[in-house]
Amino acid sequence: MDNNIIIRNMNKFYGKKQALFNIDLTIEQGMFGLLGRNGAGKTTLMKTLAALHQKKDGEVTVCGVPVEKAKKIRAMTGYLPQDFSMYPNMRTDEALDYLGALAGIPSQERKKRVEELLEKVNLTSHRRKKVKELSGGMKRRLGIAQALLHDPKVIIVDEPTAGLDPEERIRFRNLLCEVAENRIVILSTHIVGDVESTCENIAIMDEGRILWKGTVNELLENAKGHIYTANIEKQYMSQIKKEYIVTGMVTQADYTTVRLVSDAEPDLPNAVLTEPDLESAYMYCLHSNGCSVKGGEE
Amino acid sequence: MLFRLECKKIVRSAAFLIYCVISVLFIATNYYSDCKGGVYFGEGTKIVEDHELIMYGALNSLMGEYAANKYVCYPFGYYKAVHLKEKDQQKIAGYLREMTGTDEKEFEELLSTGEKYYVGMSDKPVYGFHDVRMTEGFSYDRFLEIMTDTDDMLGGGSDYAPDSLLALYSGVDMTDEELKEEYRAFIEDDKVTGGLARLFCDYVGIDLAILPVFVAAWLTSADRKRRMHELVYTRKISSAKLVFTRYAALVFTMFIPVVLEMIVALIQAVVEYNGESLDMTAMFTLPTFWLLPNLLFTTAAGVLITEVFSAPAAIFAQVVIWFKATITASRMLSGKIGRFDLVCRHNSPTDRSAFLMNHDNFIFSRIFWTVISLVLVVLAVYAYDAKRGGRFNGIRLFGKGGLLRRKA
Amino acid sequence: MASGCLARVVSSDVRHNFLIHYLAAAAVLLMTPVIFGLAELDRSMAALPLETMPPLMGLILLTPLLSPEQNEGILDTVRSKKMSRQLVTGLRVLCSLAVLAILIAALGGYMKYNSCDVTLGMCAGAFAGAAALGALGFFSSAVTDNVIVGYMVSVMYFFMNLFLKNKLGRFCLMSMSCNIKGSKPVLAAAALVLIAAAMLFRRIFRNEQ
Numbered sequence: 001m002d003n004n005i006i007i008r009n010m011n012k013f014y015g016k017k018q019a020l021f022n023i024d025l026t027i028e029q030g031m032f033g034l035l036g037r038n039g040a041g042k043t044t045l046m047k048t049l050a051a052l053h054q055k056k057d058g059e060v061t062v063c064g065v066p067v068e069k070a071k072k073i074r075a076m077t078g079y080l081p082q083d084f085s086m087y088p089n090m091r092t093d094e095a096l097d098y099l100g101a102l103a104g105i106p107s108q109e110r111k112k113r114v115e116e117l118l119e120k121v122n123l124t125s126h127r128r129k130k131v132k133e134l135s136g137g138m139k140r141r142l143g144i145a146q147a148l149l150h151d152p153k154v155i156i157v158d159e160p161t162a163g164l165d166p167e168e169r170i171r172f173r174n175l176l177c178e179v180a181e182n183r184i185v186i187l188s189t190h191i192v193g194d195v196e197s198t199c200e201n202i203a204i205m206d207e208g209r210i211l212w213k214g215t216v217n218e219l220l221e222n223a224k225g226h227i228y229t230a231n232i233e234k235q236y237m238s239q240i241k242k243e244y245i246v247t248g249m250v251t252q253a254d255y256t257t258v259r260l261v262s263d264a265e266p267d268l269p270n271a272v273l274t275e276p277d278l279e280s281a282y283m284y285c286l287h288s289n290g291c292s293v294k295g296g297e298e
Numbered sequence: 299m300l301f302r303l304e305c306k307k308i309v310r311s312a313a314f315l316i317y318c319v320i321s322v323l324f325i326a327t328n329y330y331s332d333c334k335g336g337v338y339f340g341e342g343t344k345i346v347e348d349h350e351l352i353m354y355g356a357l358n359s360l361m362g363e364y365a366a367n368k369y370v371c372y373p374f375g376y377y378k379a380v381h382l383k384e385k386d387q388q389k390i391a392g393y394l395r396e397m398t399g400t401d402e403k404e405f406e407e408l409l410s411t412g413e414k415y416y417v418g419m420s421d422k423p424v425y426g427f428h429d430v431r432m433t434e435g436f437s438y439d440r441f442l443e444i445m446t447d448t449d450d451m452l453g454g455g456s457d458y459a460p461d462s463l464l465a466l467y468s469g470v471d472m473t474d475e476e477l478k479e480e481y482r483a484f485i486e487d488d489k490v491t492g493g494l495a496r497l498f499c500d501y502v503g504i505d506l507a508i509l510p511v512f513v514a515a516w517l518t519s520a521d522r523k524r525r526m527h528e529l530v531y532t533r534k535i536s537s538a539k540l541v542f543t544r545y546a547a548l549v550f551t552m553f554i555p556v557v558l559e560m561i562v563a564l565i566q567a568v569v570e571y572n573g574e575s576l577d578m579t580a581m582f583t584l585p586t587f588w589l590l591p592n593l594l595f596t597t598a599a600g601v602l603i604t605e606v607f608s609a610p611a612a613i614f615a616q617v618v619i620w621f622k623a624t625i626t627a628s629r630m631l632s633g634k635i636g637r638f639d640l641v642c643r644h645n646s647p648t649d650r651s652a653f654l655m656n657h658d659n660f661i662f663s664r665i666f667w668t669v670i671s672l673v674l675v676v677l678a679v680y681a682y683d684a685k686r687g688g689r690f691n692g693i694r695l696f697g698k699g700g701l702l703r704r705k706a
Numbered sequence: 707m708a709s710g711c712l713a714r715v716v717s718s719d720v721r722h723n724f725l726i727h728y729l730a731a732a733a734v735l736l737m738t739p740v741i742f743g744l745a746e747l748d749r750s751m752a753a754l755p756l757e758t759m760p761p762l763m764g765l766i767l768l769t770p771l772l773s774p775e776q777n778e779g780i781l782d783t784v785r786s787k788k789m790s791r792q793l794v795t796g797l798r799v800l801c802s803l804a805v806l807a808i809l810i811a812a813l814g815g816y817m818k819y820n821s822c823d824v825t826l827g828m829c830a831g832a833f834a835g836a837a838a839l840g841a842l843g844f845f846s847s848a849v850t851d852n853v854i855v856g857y858m859v860s861v862m863y864f865f866m867n868l869f870l871k872n873k874l875g876r877f878c879l880m881s882m883s884c885n886i887k888g889s890k891p892v893l894a895a896a897a898l899v900l901i902a903a904a905m906l907f908r909r910i911f912r913n914e915q
Binding site: 312313316317320323324327328331371373374376377378379380422504505508509512515516519609610613617620 | 740741742743745746747751754755758846850852854855857858859861862865866869870873
């Protein structure tokens, strides 16, 4: 039995507007990171994999099942939408039970699963709270619990850490890693740090296209020789930002240490080649594929 | 600037589109079709306010209803048969004896002269009286006192309410002379459009007392639904400016279809009355003065209730207000406008004199509802400002801390 | 699929999402004797309350059936589950129609008990009209993704009935009291068509299977 998600030449339109172009991707077991800026098409791709959207053409199979068989696909995928929400008047455990029923889990088993998952995502003490009374982090944990309910082979989580505080974010990432054993977990994010610590394989998307795919190490390797640091006097900073892609800045007393991406050695005094970090490597990847990223992320 | 953006937002919404469609449908099926081929002057009744006629009609009717102890009322605009308790029946009998000037024995005799018949499958008889006379020289004021008390006993909406007395018992068919005079007044005094404008307002006033609430509720709840409210809350703009701008945008955009309908009505009048000298402005001035308060109030109530409670609550409240103001209002569709009527009715292109008789009340009601509307908007500003500052989160009817929360 | 799951979904839906609407519809029933006289009415008089109040119940019961999922986050979450959305929506329609039938039966029974000339056919007619108005609200909210629009269309159609009556011909909800023949089957068919069209629309354009 096939355990991969295979996407071949997939296109997707919203009306006349093309949203995804010729997507070609193989996703294997373990954590898979889908990186891209806001509006890159990550959500569209993930919804298509979860059989919530219909593609126009191309082939998509999830563990051997073509994505057109929506019912089968839904039976084996768990999906956590970008802004997960649940009927606000339901209690936390009721909401899980309800979603379990929608997933077709028989009553006895459902009860057991709900208990287990509440425990796992640390919501047991909040189980009597109504959904609308949960904090952002708790809600997101409820979200991952519901995605795990029917023990799916594939879990798709869309921007799960956006808006969480650092502590919640780390807890959430660890939780995802835990569940990624013998499953496919696809995580989409625009935050590089989420991918860095958890995913082996990643793909980078922009404007509906896959720009790059491979491992984290390959991405770092790819950027080698293009990341520099330099100490810049403050009055030149705005010019530097115009000319280079600045991926990091540390302000000192009378100068600023910047980390920047450049194709060739920059024409700056004291510019030093450095080991790429993932964020810079990601920016380089976007840049080398012709995306406009200047002006930097400040 | 903000005003233009808000207008754009409203005009592009589904709620506004449907507002336009329903508004046009309503006016087309009522007014435009009524006025096709011109106004018909072949027959008509008029209310003469002849006290003798009224007392005679009401007395005979009350005799019949008393005899059967079945009083037909329309408390909410719908038929409802009221049966009185023995004590109240005694009181009615007392009134009847007083009006007919009979003692108990004579009254019994009088009662037995009623014509007895059965209606439908009911096995209970009803009685008809046709020639019972009031005692000579009975004062009309005393008669009105009795009728008012009787109507109260019956729970309102009976044939004996002062309004109904006029409409039911003192209408007489118009003579040819009178019809001619009506026609002359329509053409010469009202210059056609003046009369048509009243009929136009009668119909449009009905839908302006309900339709705007949907658009208002939609716009007011849109921010929250799109999770925009916090973004808007933190902007510099003052609550008063924001709420008033949105209110103005709602009123402005929703009045556009009404103006277009006025133009079409004027064109229709020009076509139908080709050759008469028409007043070209009357189709705009009177409807604006008549209808704007309806729109102002319905929108203001919608905005305020949505802000304080929720969109469905606003819709529900307005449905009740509308029901009260139209369906269950007085049975007189023309010739009677109260000082506090939200929906002024005058369901006739003619009858100019009756309208003028109520002119003071009409002016009063229009100003009254305009002022009320502005008060409601000011309240909405306060509610919005309090929500914005986190001092107030709206009143919830259900759910945690809700007024109507079910006991767990 | 285990039938226990269906039962759980239905009971949760009823308790958390629709109980309030059922209660509101029951409140309309309780309002009826306040507004109308309900005793000893002949056939055409009895038709009036039967054709005025049940449509209001219908619009309260059927219009908001898709409103719990107006929030996209909720919609995506429940859509990603195995159970078909259309099945859940269909069950909600059936529950609402069942409540509607019970309420109308209660009204008809009460009137019959008070010696009104009410027949089973009249109750069925009332049901057809109520379902048609509710289906109109359901359809409009399904197509526009907006419950307010759903209420707007159905409430206004109801009001147009109060004013226009005969001008609406066979689509008149008050056909028994206005003496329009052959209207109830048309209304029943309209209800079915509107509900089916709403489901079909959701299936094709909102990808709800």
